[in-house]
Amino acid sequence: MRKRRVERPIVAITRDPLEGNALGNALAMLPVDELFKTGDTVVITPNWVNTRSPETGTVVGPETLRQLIQFIKKQQPGRLVVACGSGGAPTPKVLEQTGYQQILQQEQVEFVDTNYGPYVELTLNHPYPPSTPINELITKADVLVSFTQIKQHEEATVSLGIKNIALSWPPAEIHGWPKTQRGIHERLHSFIAAMGEKLPIDLTILSGDQAMIGTGPSHGKPVNSDLVIVGTDPVATDVVGARLLGFMPQAVQYLYELILRGVGEGDLKKVELKGVPLYEAEEVFSRAAYGHTVVLDQGRLKPLQLK
Numbered sequence: 001m002r003k004r005r006v007e008r009p010i011v012a013i014t015r016d017p018l019e020g021n022a023l024g025n026a027l028a029m030l031p032v033d034e035l036f037k038t039g040d041t042v043v044i045t046p047n048w049v050n051t052r053s054p055e056t057g058t059v060v061g062p063e064t065l066r067q068l069i070q071f072i073k074k075q076q077p078g079r080l081v082v083a084c085g086s087g088g089a090p091t092p093k094v095l096e097q098t099g100y101q102q103i104l105q106q107e108q109v110e111f112v113d114t115n116y117g118p119y120v121e122l123t124l125n126h127p128y129p130p131s132t133p134i135n136e137l138i139t140k141a142d143v144l145v146s147f148t149q150i151k152q153h154e155e156a157t158v159s160l161g162i163k164n165i166a167l168s169w170p171p172a173e174i175h176g177w178p179k180t181q182r183g184i185h186e187r188l189h190s191f192i193a194a195m196g197e198k199l200p201i202d203l204t205i206l207s208g209d210q211a212m213i214g215t216g217p218s219h220g221k222p223v224n225s226d227l228v229i230v231g232t233d234p235v236a237t238d239v240v241g242a243r244l245l246g247f248m249p250q251a252v253q254y255l256y257e258l259i260l261r262g263v264g265e266g267d268l269k270k271v272e273l274k275g276v277p278l279y280e281a282e283e284v285f286s287r288a289a290y291g292h293t294v295v296l297d298q299g300r301l302k303p304l305q306l307k
Contacts, residue, residue, distance in 0.1 A: 005143055005202040006034050009233035009265040011240050012274040013281045015226050019209035020067040022228035026205075027071060029274040030232060035203060036075035040142040043081045044068065045114075047148035047164050049217050050088030051097040057212035057222035060147055062099040064207070068147060069107045083137055084168040085115035087179045088218065112137050115172040126194035128183045132170045138199065146234065147205040150227075150241050150285075151216035155188050157252045158245055159217050160238040161204035166195035189253035196258050201234035206241040213245065213289050225288040227281055235264020236271045243278060243296055244285040250305055260306070267304040268297075 012029035016022035036042065046065055052058035065082075072080055082104060086094045091113045095101040104111050112135060119133035138144075146161040153159040167179065175182050184191050208227030214220030227244070231237030235258050239249045249255040249266045259266035268278070276284075279297045286294035296302055 001198055001200055004200045004232070006031055006232040009231070009236040009271040010274065011229065011231035011233070011237050011271055013227060013229050013240065013276040013278065015276050015284065017226050019061055019064045019207060019228065022209070022226065023064055023067060023205065023230070024071065026228050026230040026275065030230060032075065035232070036072065036077065036143060038076045039078040040075070041079040041081070041140050042072050042077040042143045042145065043083050043137060043141040044072070044145045044147060045084045045165055045168050046082065047168075048084050048086050048091065048094045048098070048100065050086060051094050052218055053098060054210060055222065056218070057149055057151065057210045057220065058218045059094070059098060060149060060207060061209065062103050065100065065147065066103045066107060068205070069103070069109055079110070081110045081112055081137065083112040083114050083135070085113055085170075085172055087167055087172060087177065089177065091115055114169050117171070117173070119171070122198060124191075124194040125197060126187070126190055128187060132182070133174055134169050135171065138169065143202045144200060145203045145205065146201050148207070150206050150208050150211040150244060152213050152220060152245055153216040155185065156192060156254070158238070158242045158247060160206055160241040161201060162196040162234050162238050162254070162258070163192050165199055165201055166192040169195070169199070190257065192254040193257040193261070196234065196254065197261055197263050202232070204231050204234045204237040206230070206237060208244065208285055211285070223285070223289045225285040227276070227285060233264045233271070235259060235266055236268070239266055239268060240278065244282055246294055246296065248296065248302060259304070268301045269303070
């Protein structure tokens with residue numbers, strides 16, 4: 001697969017009561033002219049895991065998706081596609097029941113359901129399954145965008161940008177609803193790492209506006225922290241997102257594995273952090289989630305511990 005469009009690890013954190021404003025302010029801190037080129041095929045994969053409403057913290061906000069689409073349109077792509085495959089329900093049902101269908105129609109954006117083909121076979125550095133069919137759109141994407149909520153997850157520890165791509169693209173037509181028929185969940189962390197190694201995510205967007213703690217990905221407690229995190233390095237961005245949930249990267253097996261494989265930067269001292277300071281973001285999120293502060297990076301960035 002191709003390299004990421006911007007390989008420098010840059011992560012921006014913003015806060016605003018309006019999620020769309022927070023997103024716009026965060027994107028303005030990234031090298032947008034390097035991320036997007038005129039004529040690109042840009043693919044956005046939002047987290048549409050099932051039909052539960054955005055207010056539950058389960059799926060991304062439709063209006064913020066609209067603003068993201070409008071932002072990318074201004075970069076003059078040759079083709080703009082929203083592409084994902086729900087694991088909890090047929091994707092068209094998610095579109096109909098959560099308001100996304102209206103957004104796509106109004107914005108006149110192409111949609112591809114990645115639960116179906118045409119396929120290419122993606123070979124993975126993973127014992128079971130050692131490969132998976134994947135919609136051939138992935139081979140045509142110049143820019144891949146992952147847009148998801150910040151969530152705790154009952155199996156994956158955290159559900160962030162990398163997991164969003166790793167579980168959305170394998171087709172439910174083959175893996176089933178939920179996607180358990182061919183072994184994805186038997187070694188879930190190593191499967192996510194294998195997918196993260198193969199699929200370059202150029203822009204990761206993590207929303208803390210209706211995030212989720214507890215039993216994610218669907219039945220936890222929604223948390224409204226007004227925070228948005230964006231980044232050019234999917235590993236570094238997910239490491240920041242995991243911090244808000246109280247986890248160092250060593251606590252999330254697939255993140256730790258991707259760091260060891262050199263897929264992205266796990267040491268935040270080597271990341272260009274912009275916007276709201278990380279310790280402040282941790283304070284804001286934990287107060288919204290728990291009613292008191294839980295801060296890992298108080299006074300300094302905690303170092304990455306590699307064995």
